[in-house]
Amino acid sequence: MKIRILARAAALVSSVVLGGCGCLPGAGDDSRTVTVWLMKGSVSQGFLDRFTESYEKEHPSVRLEFVLQEWGGIGPKVMKTLAGDDVPDVIEVGNTQVAQYAESGKLRDLTLETMRDLGGEDWLPGLAEPGSVNGGQYGIPWYAANRVVIYNKDLFEKAGITAPPRTREEWIEATEKLDGADRQGIYLAGQNWYVLAGFIWDEGGELADDRTGDWEGALHSPAALRGMEFYKRLQALGDGPKDADEQTPPETDVFAEGDVAQIIAIPGSAALIEQRNPELRGRLGYFPIPGKSAQKPGAVFTGGSDLIVPEHAGERGEGVEVVKALAGEQWQTELAKEMSYVPNKPALAHVIEGQEGTAAMAEGATQGRATPNSPHWAAVETDNPIKPYMTAVLEGGDPATEARKASRRITSTLISG
Numbered sequence: 001m002k003i004r005i006l007a008r009a010a011a012l013v014s015s016v017v018l019g020g021c022g023c024l025p026g027a028g029d030d031s032r033t034v035t036v037w038l039m040k041g042s043v044s045q046g047f048l049d050r051f052t053e054s055y056e057k058e059h060p061s062v063r064l065e066f067v068l069q070e071w072g073g074i075g076p077k078v079m080k081t082l083a084g085d086d087v088p089d090v091i092e093v094g095n096t097q098v099a100q101y102a103e104s105g106k107l108r109d110l111t112l113e114t115m116r117d118l119g120g121e122d123w124l125p126g127l128a129e130p131g132s133v134n135g136g137q138y139g140i141p142w143y144a145a146n147r148v149v150i151y152n153k154d155l156f157e158k159a160g161i162t163a164p165p166r167t168r169e170e171w172i173e174a175t176e177k178l179d180g181a182d183r184q185g186i187y188l189a190g191q192n193w194y195v196l197a198g199f200i201w202d203e204g205g206e207l208a209d210d211r212t213g214d215w216e217g218a219l220h221s222p223a224a225l226r227g228m229e230f231y232k233r234l235q236a237l238g239d240g241p242k243d244a245d246e247q248t249p250p251e252t253d254v255f256a257e258g259d260v261a262q263i264i265a266i267p268g269s270a271a272l273i274e275q276r277n278p279e280l281r282g283r284l285g286y287f288p289i290p291g292k293s294a295q296k297p298g299a300v301f302t303g304g305s306d307l308i309v310p311e312h313a314g315e316r317g318e319g320v321e322v323v324k325a326l327a328g329e330q331w332q333t334e335l336a337k338e339m340s341y342v343p344n345k346p347a348l349a350h351v352i353e354g355q356e357g358t359a360a361m362a363e364g365a366t367q368g369r370a371t372p373n374s375p376h377w378a379a380v381e382t383d384n385p386i387k388p389y390m391t392a393v394l395e396g397g398d399p400a401t402e403a404r405k406a407s408r409r410i411t412s413t414l415i416s417g
């Protein structure tokens with residue numbers, strides 16, 4: 001599942017095909033075109049222009065061609081393309097999509113070609129782990145995004161809260177102070193299952209696991225049930241619907257009304273909030289989702305992108321070199337600054353210092369995780385049994401009973417695909 005970040009980014013890229021600057025003088029008949037599929041809204045035109053100019057200058061026999069794709073329907077399109085003869089040389093994919101594509105046998109294992117050169121042991125786990133399938137690194141981490149707590153500074157000050165909470169219990173105490181007759185301590189929709197996933201991981205649980213050799217739903221484990229219990233405590237400190245997700249209604253619209261103290265969202269959501277309510281400009285703060293102790297933030301779902309190279313790409317070798325450049329320190333730094341993304345290594349987080357929301361996101365990303373690395377997880381999300389499970393518990397159902405039902409449905413989908 002790909003987090004759609006920074007609404008402004010979509011407006012920055014308008015053409016369907018963004019070509020490079022062309023072959024430099026002297027390239028002659030030996031020039032080669034490397035075709036790269038990127039997702040619409042991932043990068044700006046300025047970034048692509050600078051990268052193309054730099055790369056083609058260093059590789060005078062190469063011309064880069066960037067083709068933009070829509071996220072909607074991208075899974076079947078990539079699968080069909082991988083099975084054909086005319087394939088791009090590099091493809092940007094959602095980090096949790098890699099297992100599905102790797103199962104086809106049509107991806108190049110990039111372990112030997114990239115791990116050493118790029119320092120793969122230092123990548124964010126939420127990007128690196130879903131890119132690793134059966135011991136091979138098929139997806140190379142490109143950029144990440146995750147949820148943080150966005151809060152209304154005015155409401156915090158009125159409640160006498162001078163510093164963001166660092167632990168779960170501090171968070172509950174602060175939210176209880178913030179919750180009142182004329183305001184909500186937090187707006188948390190009942191079916192925000194990505195937030196629930198973080199609480200489950202904090203407790204040592206999983207959405208599903210393959211410890212027995214086969215993938216099985218794991219929402220009924222004691223650890224996962226503790227995560228759901230904390231979600232219920234937090235959700236009760238606001239008026240979020242128990243039977244809808246964060247888009248129904250959009251949580252940014254609710255927060256913009258000015259009487260909600262907190263939401264859990266990506267930092268880029270602040271732009272939508274301020275656009276809807278200009279009086280909130282400069283009054284929004286950010287902090288990582290608190291963990292069980294102050295030593296580290298809470299676990300979060302890491303969304304973002306990996307880069308893959310099709311096995312039958314015409315310029316497969318040069319495609320690997322393009323991946324190395326895009327995922328290397330120079331262009332990771334450029335990308336993070338340009339797009340307010342989290343770079344693929346925690347050591348590079350310093351490049352976004354001064355960007356309060358992105359810095360909070362980067363701190364949280366150190367505890368980032370991805371959804372279960374099964375090639376069939378996308379099918380689970382299509383008919384998501386986690387959402388009705390959450391609603392049932394929030395409306396008074398027995399957590400253990402409802403969790404077993406949801407786990408059985410997850411298991412059935414992971415087995416059948």
